[in-house]
Structure formats: structure tokens, C-alpha cells
Amino acid sequence: MIKESLKWLIIFFVCFFNCGIQAADCDVFPQSNIWNKEITNVPVHKQSATWLNAIGKGVKVHPDFGSNNFKDKAAGISVNYTNNNTPKHSVLFKYKAESDLVKYPIPEQVKIEGGASSKGDRHIISFDTDQCILYELFNVYKRESGQWTAGSGAVFDLNSNNLRPNKWTSADAAGLPIFPGLVRHKEVESGVINHALRFTARTTNRAYLWPARHFASRHNNPNLPPMGMRLRLKPDIDISNFSPQAKVIAIALKTYGMILADNGGPLFISGEPNEEWSHWGLKDLKKLVSNNFEVVDTDFLQIHPDSGTTDPDEAYKKERIITNTDNKKYKNKAKYYTQFYVSNYGHDSYDGTNQRPWKTLQHASNLAEPGDTINVEKGNYRPFTISKSGTKDLPITFSADNAKIDGFEGSSRDGIEIKNANHITIKGFEVHHANRAGISAVTCSDITIEWNKLVKNNMWGIFTGFCSNLTINNNIATKSVKQHGIYVSNTSDNISVHDNITHSNNAAGIQLNGDKNMGGIGLITNARVYNNLIYHNGKAGGSALNMDGVQYSKVYNNILYDNYATGIAVFKDTGGDGSKYNEIVHNTIVMPKDGRWCALFKVNSSYNVFKNNVCVSRHNYRGAVSIDDSSLIGFESDYNAYTPTFTLNGGESTMSLQEWRLISNNDKHSKPVTNINNLFDYLLKDFTPFKDSLLNEKGIYMNEYPSDYIHKKRTNPPSIGAIH
Template sequence: MKKFGKILLIGLSLGLGLAIGNVQTPAASAAGTEYYVATSGSDSNAGTSDAPWKTLQHAADTVPPGSKVYVRGGVYKEKLKITRSGSASQGPTVFASYGTETAIVDGTGLSVSGNEGLIELADVDYVTIQGFEIRNFITASKNAVPTGIYVHGAGGFINLSDNKIHDIKNTATPTGKDRLGRDAHGIAVYGTKAPASIHNLTINGNELYNLVLGSSESLVLNGNVNGFAVTSNLIHDNDNIGIDLIGFEGTAPNTAYDQVRNGVVKGNRVYNNSVRNNPSYKSDDNSAGGIYVDGGKDNIIEQNYSYNNDIGVEIASEHAGKTTSNITVRSNVIYNNRLTGIAMGGYDDERGSTVNSKIVNNTLYKNDTLDDGSGQLLVQHDTRNNVIKNNIFVASSTDVLIYNGYTQNSGNVVDYNLYFLPGGSSGANWTWKDKKYTGFPTYKSGTGNDAHSLFADPKFVNATNGDFRLQSSSPAFDSGSTDNAIIGTEDIDGEPRVKGKAVNIGADE
């Protein structure tokens, strides 16, 4: 939920770096060979372990497809732009820290020109970036966008794994009514061509933290990205959105392709991401989602932990007349987020819609810590034909479980959930189509929702310490709707989703 527009990377220079790419030099030998870079090396060397090169850029401009470039530990104060691909037959070209050593790509003192990555991949296939620390790419220039790893154009079979990315910052003073011009990213993937997409993309096991993002995101996929896995990343302590899947921003030149789609966001831990101290936002704004789908379609968000953010998970569309569709949010644990646990629909009636999506088997616990009244589930403008089943909702001190303030929302199915407020059902509140209901029986009879749902203590093992497994006596056991088309095959811990006579309610089976 960003009430100020995200940076639009329209008109990117898709040929960035091509002047130095696509020409193999005589120094490179057969594909599959190992090459080495070390701070003590020389680019006039052979690139072997005994005679390493000195710069990452020389290696990128030299090695043939399928090579493995091992970078010895140390600090490399340079930018790396990769414009030459690996191949299906010879394998990916790999850039990786050597063994247990850590190669640090450090942007201290380097300029930021436009939209630029400290490590940048432009129109490439079969490239892996693994095991680097990427840091200190900082600018105070308005409209410059420093990025830790920046992938753009089209291409596939790209793997960004096990990198630590931090202190990527834009510290410019935002100006104008919308406070724009201050943007940065930890990892950004922009599919800027059509019909050719960025596809077969893996972003796994990275840590992103201490990022100063302005009106942008920690890890973002935007535009024509078709087929991806964002898995097992740790994203924390940043001043805006954690993970964002975006459509309809004009990133791809053809609107038919301008949506992030057919991917999974799985097993990530996202926490302490907030715009509270971000000068690109008003002081009372709380719109940074831990995980956000803004205009994407056909994506699965599962087995993630999202906590202490402004919003746990949001599936919405910021663009009027545009739809976020067929998003499945399942088996996630979402707790202690400031505004709400899950938000769906446009944040006002000038935005787009959320349709045909599923929110199933999630555990939402004491979100709405601001006491704003947005509850555990915030149903916003233009939500249609969505399914909300098998979720545990435990209210915060506001006593609000679901807040739906729009009368025109329609076709949403809400059932087989478990609700709880420590003070009891009589004090619990739901708002549905802008009408407030107090008490569980009153809410059910007044809305027709939740005919098979429960109001009971879910009996977590230790919620105070973040353990949301169910005790053996929990009423959530075997109380859900076993709809194999939407519940998936695994719970939050990767265990089989159905063990007993029916599925459990909540993230834990």
C-alpha cells in the first residue's frame, strides 16, 4: 500500500554495457573452465588460481559461456556489469565467492548514474551470482536509483543466491507534493521488453537489510517477469516494502505483458520493514507491506513469516481499472504488523481491484498494533470473488477481526475460519460492507459469512515467543475445508498439509 508512486523505470537503456560485451578475448579458453579473481591479482594474468585477475569486470568481459568465476575474499570497489550469457548446452556462467571466503563488492565513493546496479545483468541468460556481500552503494542525488543487484531487459535462467546486500541508499531530500525522487533497491528485476520476458528466475537465500529506499522496495520484480521463485530470503530493517510483485507501471512496452506472473514467494522471513521514518512518506503513514502484490497475477505466496512490518501481506492494485488476480496466499504466519495482517483491494476508490484470489490456511495473530481498527484482515476497495478460508484470526487490543468498509465488494466467500479474542466473543468486532457487528453470532447472522467457522482459543504452543504450532488439544485440528485445489500440499513447516480426517485451520498442520 504505497500512496506515492513507485519509481517508474521507463525508457531504460537496454543496451547498457553492450559496448564491452559479446566479444570473447583470446585469454579465455574452453567453456566450463574455472577462473579466479583476487584483490592481489592483475588483469594481465591468465586468470588461474595461481595467477588471478584483479577486477570482476575483466572476468565478465573475458570468460566464455559456462565458466565459473571464483572471487577470493576481500573488498572490490568496482561496479560489475554482465552483458554476456551462459548457455543451455554449456551451463550458466557463475560468479561466486570462493569457498568459505567472502568477496565484498563495495560501492563506497562510486557514482550512481540513473538506474544503476552495483552488480548489473542486462539482457542475459544463464548467469548465477552467488555468495557476495554487496554494500555501500549510496547517493544523495535526486532521481538516481542505486541498486545492489539489478537485472533488466529480457533473459532467463538467472540465479541470485546467498548474497548479503545492505546499505544501499538514496539520501536525497524528496520534493513536491508526492515526495518523489528518492529511490533505491536491494534487488530489482525489471522485465522491460515484450514479448520476450525475464523467466526462470531464482532469488534464493539472500539477506537484505539496512536499505534506504525512499518510495521503492527492498526486493522487487516489475513488468514482464514470467516464471520465478523468490525463496528463503531474509529481508529486514528497511524503510519500505520487503518483497513486491508489480504490474501496470509501464515497465514493459506492451501492456499485455506488463505483469509479474506465474511465480512463487515461499519460505521467506520478512520483518521490521516500515515507512515510519521515511521522509518520502507522511509521518502517520504505515503502508510498507512485508510482502506486496501490486498488479501481479497467477502467483503463490506461501510458507512465509511476516511480522513487525506496517502490513503483513497485501494483494492489491494501485492503478484504477487494473486488477490483481488469481493470487494464492496460503500457509503463512503473519503477526504483530502495525496496520493489518492481510490487506486486499485498492487502498481507496481511485485504485484497482483484487479478484479471484485465495487467502487460505494462514495464521494471523495480533496485527493492527497501531490500534487503528484495521483488524487482522483489511478488505478494501473493489474485491470480488475471492475465497477466505481456513485462517486463524486472533484480534489485537482493538478487538477488530475483519474490516470491510466497502458496500460494493461482492462474491467473496468467507468460511471455515477460527476467530479469537482473549476477552471473549461478545467483545469481538467485524465490519462487513461498512456495517459493524459485535459478537460472533451477530456477525454470522448479519452477513451470512462463516457458517462453519469457530470462535475459540487456537491454543498455540507459545505465541509470545513466535511459536504458532498448535497444541494437540487445539480446536483448529481437522476443522478446515479440505479443498485440494487451493490448500496446497504442505503446511508452514513443509509437512503434509492433510494428516487427519480433514485439514487443520491455520498455517500449522
């Protein structure tokens, strides 16, 4: 009886903080907004027949929403009703320049479109009922670390008519909000829907009509429907025999119509999932076909191009609740525009505009000038080389939307090769099966490689050499056939490698190697390697994180688990000197039964700091630290959590934590670990310390490391390891 009461108490509190939150006190945009405008008397658009023919004659309306009890799957886009108590999270965006960079309210039991394992658009809609603000995210995932990532994100003040900046996407292809166009069960039950609906079409044009702000098509064809197109169900269509639910929706289609907002199923109308939907009743909507609709011309309702108002007495105020400080616009006075496009449907004889895109990346690279952005549409492309530089204020950017570089095409050694070029950004590509590296940059400076996916390349996912002022972030580098996931080599300075995932590479996950044999002083200096997830690497040898000839650098907030060789190796091999004067702090390293040591220091790798790290192993005799006499000089370690086994001779003999303390005069406050499972939920690869864990708030606070792997602020004292 007690257990049963407890169960219902838990359900009550969950619903109190989530289920019970509703949007009753928030209007969804002012009454003057185009979403809320009746269109019964709006004239038919001159392109009506053409655009409807492009959708297809006789295409049936499809209600893309339904009941949780239908085929064990809830169709539709769920809404999370949130409030001031809902936790907010930072989100890493693929399309950062067109996203609102704020923290997004995401409940603990968040509803994601299609469910947690969905392969679809994976929208999260959060309706803040306290502030009347709408937060929408596209293609959302939660990393193992707890960090949220998304393709794009948009925030809408529901008391304002302001649109997003022109040419900006949102969580929807058209740059519009999703929630206002959803069919919502509560409205249908009330008997009336007072707004336009959202729908999709199979193929669209590279154009958009007000109030849309963005297109999502490779087709430059005016006979195809544009984003923002508004359909109206013809007034003479008989709906008298429709079911009650279908009739309410059909009346709304006659009164308010529906707005084309994304690519998808033809005439698919969006709505919320709800257990009370009658699937047999909603089937009546399928009696409506494309021929029953007409495109209406709402252009005359526009008061200002940047506002959704239809009220001529309403002045436009250029205000946004979001300030995107990262959205920099560059102007090249030598040309009329700096945004260029590449598409499989283009041609290199064209001018590279969005209406007339180029076909090959090499052609675009040859013509690129400082300040240009090359936008690459979805498709498969041949490898290409970049040998022209941008400038500090006017970089050259290659930005892809699910574009793939196939290394099998042609004879190039790398998928994307940057040679003797500076101020270049590469983002959003997938590169696979390159003969050497997926992406390379040699003899360069000010290079950013971000948000790419490198898979099954022959040698390396990412390779750089003699490349300073380098940033490698938010990439996935996996299954390199012969060597490393990410390889930074040769004399280089000011390196940042962060928020990457490297796994299942034959050798190292991340390798930094000064390599004096290739020239220069053979040192990598001022590197920052942080917030990386590194696992299942090193079957052929090579540490998960390898540092050869690395000095004055910081390695922190990394998670390394189940790698086959050493966890973090700090040494001298081909580097110009030992790896010295580095800080290695707040990392979590878990070694498997067949792995090597958690951390290795050898060959004149002295004066290193090693603090606040988790170093634990499942091996039967290898443990925390292997260090030689030359590297003990100036070595400073404390506040670590160790599998209490150490060696000074590569494992020929080992010592306990107590013996290690006496010999090294270190680790006075470090903790011995006898059971890894008492630290965190290792089975689920959740490395957040348990509240009663010996890691929890047992470290020493270091001012340079105020945030953890999931960007959470550390307290004083902090927890040991990558996650606070």
C-alpha cells in the same frame, strides 16, 4: 521428593538417547586407511624445512580443546553420537554443489562447536553408531522457522576408504573428515591413540596433497604449506617428563603424526571437549615447538588418488554412499577449463586460474563465456556489470566465498548489475551501500539470485524489471534505506521468490509490481512466493508483502510478523489490472499494535483464494481483512484463524466474524482468535502451533501444498498457518 525423582528420570532419558550412545562397534575407517597408518619410517619431505619455516620458527603446539570447567567455556569440537532414532533434517547449503544432499541426524539438544551463539566455524559432528556413518556440517545455523542451514556438509562411510570427489570441500577446508583427527579423551585414557591428528596453520598455499581434496587460500606460493601436509614429531624429542595425558598425545604425534586440515591458529591441534581433561597436564604439549617436527612424504603410500587406502592389494571401487544429482559439470569445448578465479591478490593480466587469479570482477565478467563459473574469494570488491549471457545448458555463474561488494567504491548505481543478459547465477555475495540496488537484473531471463546478503543499500536489496524465469532464494535483504528489501517489477512471468529473509527495510519486505507505466501489459504472472520470513518492514509505508498487478500466482508458507504497514496487500495501483486469480494459503501473519490490517484486497483484485492462513493483530480496532466491493467478486476464503474484525471500507467501519460470514458467504469453518499467545510461542517467534491450539490440524488439505515452512510434510487435515 517427587519433583527430585522426576528430575533424575528426565536426566536418565536424555542420556539414554544421547549421552549413552557411543562408537564402540564402529571402526573409524579400515585399518589400511591413511589416517590409521603409522609413519615412523616414512621419509622426510624435501620441502620440510621450507613449510615449517612458513608456519614460524619456535611456534608452540596449542591443544585446542579442554574442559567444560575451564573459564566457563569448553574448547574443542563436540561429537554428537546418534543412532537410528535420532531425527534427521534437511539442510540448506551455501556450497550446495560440493555438499552431500541428504538428511542429517541432528539431536534435539545438539552440540555445536563453540555453543549455540558461537561466531566461529560452528561445526556439527554426528556419528551414527548404528550405521557407522559420519555426518559433518560447517557453519550451521537454525532459522527461526526451524530450518537448518549450513555452509557445507559431508557424509563419510566409515567402512570405506573412498575419498570425496576431487576439488570438493567437506565440513573442513581440506575436504577431509574432522572426527578421525580429533584427540578423544576416551582414547587418551586407554593409553594409546591409533590414528593421525588434525591441526591448523595460519596461512596455507592454494594446493593440496593426498589425501586432501581441496584448498582454502588466496596465496599461490609453493613456500607455504598445502592442505594435507603431514607432520611427525621427531623421534629424539624428549617427552619422558610429560603428564600422562600429554604423553599419550605426544607419542601419537611421533607414531601417526598430524594432518593439516584447515586454516586457523598455527599448530593448533583439534580435540573433543571433556570435563576430564587436565589443563595443567595438557600444557606440557606447549613445550613442543615447530622446530621439533618434520614434514613427511606420504605420496608413495598412495594406491589410488581417489582412495585413502595404503594397502596395495586393495582394489579401488568407485562407490559413494551419496549421489549429488545437483552437481552438474559443464564442458566448454572452446576452452580447456571453465572454472575461473578472482582474488584481491590477483591481477587482471593473469589467466584467471586458481594459481593466477584475476583481480577485478568487471574483468572476469567481460571475459566470461557460457558454462563458466567465476569463483570469487573472500575480500572487498568494486561493483560490476554483467552484460553477457550463458545458455540453458551452460549458464554463467558468479560464486563468492564471503566476498563483499562495497557500493561506496566508484560511481556505479548498483552493486551487481545484470543488463540484457540471460542464464546468469549470482550467489554468495554481500552487497552494501549501493547507490540504488544491491543486485539488479533488468530485461533478462533465467536469472538466479541466491545466498546473498544485501545490507543498507539506498533503494533496494534486490531489484528486477522485465525479468522472466527468475529465481530469488535464500537471500537476506535488510535495512534498505528508502524502499524495499526485494522488488520484482514490470511485466514478468514465472517468478520464484522463496526462503528469503527480509527485515528492517524502510518500505516493503517483498514487493511485486507489474507497473504498466513502464511498458508491456503491466502484469506479473505465475509467481510463487513461499517460505519467506518477513518482519520489521514498512516504517515508511508499503506492506510486508505487496502485490500490485499480480495474477495466477501462489503465495504460501510465509511468516510475516511485526511489520508496520499491512501484512499481505493484493491490489491495483500502477499494475495493468487488479491482482486476480491468486492463491494465498498457509501463511502466518501477526500484526503489531501500531500495524495495519493483516490482509488487504482492493481495486478489482477479484477471484482470489484465501485459506489456511493465520491473520491476527494486536491493534485495538484493525484486524484480519480489509476488502472492497470490487475485490469481493469471486473471493473465496475459509479455514483461517482470524482476529475477528473485518472492513469493507478501509476501516471507516468494522464488522465481526459473524457479520462477515453473512455478507461475504465465506469463512464458515474459520476460527476467531482472542489471544495470540494461545496459538504458538510468539515471544520466542516460534510459530509452531501448540498441540491444544485451535490451529492444530484444523485446516483443509490442499494437494498443491504438501509441505510447510520448515519442509515438514503436512498431515490431513493440516494445521492452519505456515508451520504444521
